[in-house]
Amino acid sequence: MDEGIDYAEFSDGRDVNYWTLDRTLRREVRRVYTDDEFTWAESRLADFGGTVGHTIAANADDIDDHGPELEPYDRDGEVQNLVRYPERQYENERLAYGRGIVADAFEAPPGRDEPMGLAHNLAMQCLLSYADPGFDCPVAMTAGAALVLEKFGGDEHALFYEALTSREYGGLIEGAMFLTEKQGGSDVGANETRAEWDDGAGCWRLFGEKWFCSNIDAEGTLALARTADAPDGTAGLSMFLVPHADPDRSGQDGPLTKGQRLEDGPLSPESVNDQLYRRLKDKLGTISVPTGEVEFTGAKAFLVGEAENGFRQMAEMLNLERLSNAAASCGIIGRVLLESKIYAANREAFGETIDRYPLMRADLVDMAVTHEAATTYVFEAARLLSERERAERAGETADDAYRLMRLLIPIAKARTARMAVETASYGMEIHGGNGYVNDFVTNRLLRDAQVLPIWEGTENVLSLDVLRALEREEAHEPLRDAIEKRLDGVSHPALADTAETVEAEFRDLETALVTLAGEDAEYAQLSAKRLAHYVFDVFTAALLLENAQRELEAGNGRPALVAQRFVSTELEAREARGITSGDRFALEAYDPIVRYEPIDPDRVREITAE
Template identity: 50%
Template sequence: MDGPPFEYGEYEEGKDVNYWRLNPALQAAAGRVYPDEEFEWAAERLEEFGGVVGHTIADNADLIDEHGPELRTYDRHGDLLNEVRYYPKQFENEELIYERGILADAFEPPPGREEPLGLVHTLTMQLLLSYADTGLVCSQSMTVGAALVLRNHDHGNHYEEYFEGLTAREYDDVIEGGMFLTEEQGGSDVGAAETTAEPVGVPREATSSATEEATGRDDEGTAATDEEGRGVHGDGGVIAPEDPIETRTYELTGEKWFCSNIDAQGTLALGRRPGAPEGTKGLSLFLVPHELPSGELNPQIYRRLKDKLGTESVPTGEVEFDGTTGYLVGEPERGFKYMTTMLNWERVTNSVGAVGIIGRLLLESKIHAANREAFGQPIGEFPLLQRDLVEMAVTHEATLSFAMEAARWFDRYERDHGDDRAFRLMRLLVPVSKHVTTRAAVDTASYAMEIQGGNGYVREFVTHRLYRDVQALPIWEGTANILSLDVLRAMETERAHEALIPLVEGYLDDVEHPLLEEQATTVREEFRALQEALVALGSGDGDYAQHEAKEVTEYIYDVLTAVLLLSRAQRSLAEDSDAREAVVARLFIEETFSDRDARGVTTGEALPMEYFDAVVRYDEVDPNRLAESPSG
């Protein structure tokens, strides 16, 4: 089958297919956010990668889920081993993704190019990989995150060898990254971390003096200025001041509670040096390798692996530091600021990963609906299920549009740390996207299981695994409440909403097609209301702002997503005379913003059924046909 409209009855299940080829919405979204010349080069590679994921990696992922990693902390003589054993198919999957440049392409020119690709390319590949294995995305993404931290904050290139391993293309040269952030007593309160870091070979008094010199704090640990430690833009920055530290080697003592990719060679962890203040302002960042340069194991104890609900392909466990070697990254007491580089990256990854899972769930549901018969006909011909599939497809394209927009601004900021607009939009859109897309993925997984019936609840069917895996996404790198509070901080400290307003206005100004006029009017009214809500939030007290933070976060998502869908509909109408995207935009806007009498039941409209082939099978829509619809 060459292309849309797709006949899903030709497939038995949602693998042994090409995920890129079966997702025209992703192709169009990538084309919008990549720089033009980069997308022209990347499109062929993405199609090839979509086939590899849809065939080999998807098959392997099912087997890996049945044979999760096993930990041997000690050998038979009682000596420390810290060995994680993997099912062999794990190594095959890793080689397939790393040697296709999912990581390296963003840091070094791939074969056939003179320049690296942006991180939006890595994120698009991660989205495709999420169709098959969320756990594999996790380990690969933390490797990229660790590389970003070293690239941005390892002033003086102290750890060039680690950076080269984290960004290697040849699988035998790759070392993976990790992030040991959470401690049992702190959870989301990172500032409550109790891990200590003692300098090796430096008197305590010298370290305390160096702390004051490097951070501008007095003996009480008070910040010299409000902007202390915030670098260029408050996320760790890229400033490289003089380095007064007498040693970069420390011994760490403490416990880390939820450590994914536990045996990574390029792990980053937070600890507190002697004399450093309490809270996040006193944390420094350390590179903690699995093996020391001598080849000996780093003296840490991998206590146990977590018995998780899902994401079996990435080992998550508890780590005990006991004189463990850690190498100071960047300046002391700026560790949390540096770590936000990785946190923001991981949140974008969670978001595109959620969209990838929604895409796989939607594909499985379409195929099942086309093949499963009940009462003498395929269940996909029943109006109720048609409506469900259309709504699922609209959710997919809505979350896809927003997640790729967040990816675009993250990528743009990483290309140019002096781009203030990109920084502000990245800071706002990333937590919004992570919150809404991951929750949408959980809801979609639940209903996709229902579409499969009893089989959806059985381990041998992939919806069972996707449902287990997707539950991690709203938790990793910040729950809904933490993300909503971060949206507040982005608006309060970086004035991020001031960059959002012209972004929305710019997209809306380009929407001028008559078929979109009614929906554009609705969205303009909601945009004005959103601005009023932001003013109310800023003028209220702190408790009120926290109370409404999640509501505002989701309101930002709804308005910007509607604008993005209208923008792509405008382009499709203007360039291709195709009204399919206009149908999707209309469905999203009516569902999100319309206050219809009797919930719309009395209108006589059945748009999801009328445009089922267009939305679900990617068929084209004649603009004249949409114009004749009741609300056209």
């Protein structure tokens, strides 16, 4: 069993290996990967965690001060749509894509006969987000675009798919997803961008504007548009692949790659696809990804899949994008927690390091439990996504996995995004005035975290999606089975009281689900957010108990303490807010939870009984 971590040995959360220090992520990866996947991936994740902790993290701080800049026109007033990036951004891209952060999940990497599960892509995104959640946005959209083309693409998209999944930076393109329009926002069905067939050129052309376009100059963008005579609403939307450069006028068969763009410089006027990048948004955070406004003025585009099926196809991308958002939240929470542990172990006040004081110990315990809960939930959803994709690639089905993940994924994104904002905010407070200024990373992490509740759907939108999953997929059935299975496996005496609480809350959750099924739509919507939080709390508690049971059998008591703290915080009603209880849990459990100090299962029983 690993020894505890002495965070006083570090000066800050850079120049470290995030994979080595995040034992929670390591445990979850081991749990959700197949045996052969983990055997292949372990050393590569360790290598990537070191690269992110040293080079990418240092570059990210600099990029935040010197972000991308847009030059829409050349000196002669011709449209060139040029985004200039700092050199360190190119280095980060080479390091991440070159290590297979996207490619490994789609094409068999060296040393394997088949691709890795999508959980591997999400684990690498989590590690990347320790350093730069902004850069994780184009990484996530590149994977999402590849997934869409894998499922729905044809021969005309093959070269784009190959470039999206390239391990060679010179042959790589990035993906993007342009959904939002000024008049519609979250109401995608209100989109007005139109697609017209050009008989002379033998292609589709797009007209309209997209209002919030992240990774604006991606070489392979997916956009929704409405063809002539298509019905209103989402049912009338088709999906199109929009190249950065016009493939015909640029004189090449496939997309313009990263390597070609770096070598050749700005597009010539005749190579520009008929679109204008009007301006970049002056954003609070995620500076490393350029977000702007795009005006389609007849841009050449390729129809993806069936016409008027675009929104359903985009939903496949959204599943991965929302989990990517949640993985980024886990990375931010993990980085803030690491920075806070290190700072508290080194900062002296009133003659002691501040990690010796009871209030700080309680705060760090709760931050660690938040990290544990978020990571455990997200990677269970990732496991289901991998299971479903693995089955589809084999020509099989995984209906229960799909139905459950449809419920869990919007909840994962909604809940962990809020956790990331709250954790990052408190991480700034731990650092005092230093945390508020640009010289310290907690400032940037809070700014970056604040977009996570907005990207890929707000919490209200996601909560309504939870209702749809329950109604259309009858997702309550696999949810019930998954929770019951885990609670039935809990037998250790140290978990008895905690399991009893979760069992009671599970029955109440079932009652809530039945009640909403019989209520009118207005009341169901009014309760949707509370229901999403309730599902997260009960399902996460069951996952934590399952893990605690397994680890107790192996002699590791730490996960049992984590489960107990999560349940007492999120599910128990405590008399007088717990003040009269005499509870000293945070003090007794500090070293095991915060420092990963080994603890004997018998000692766990003593702490939980106190």
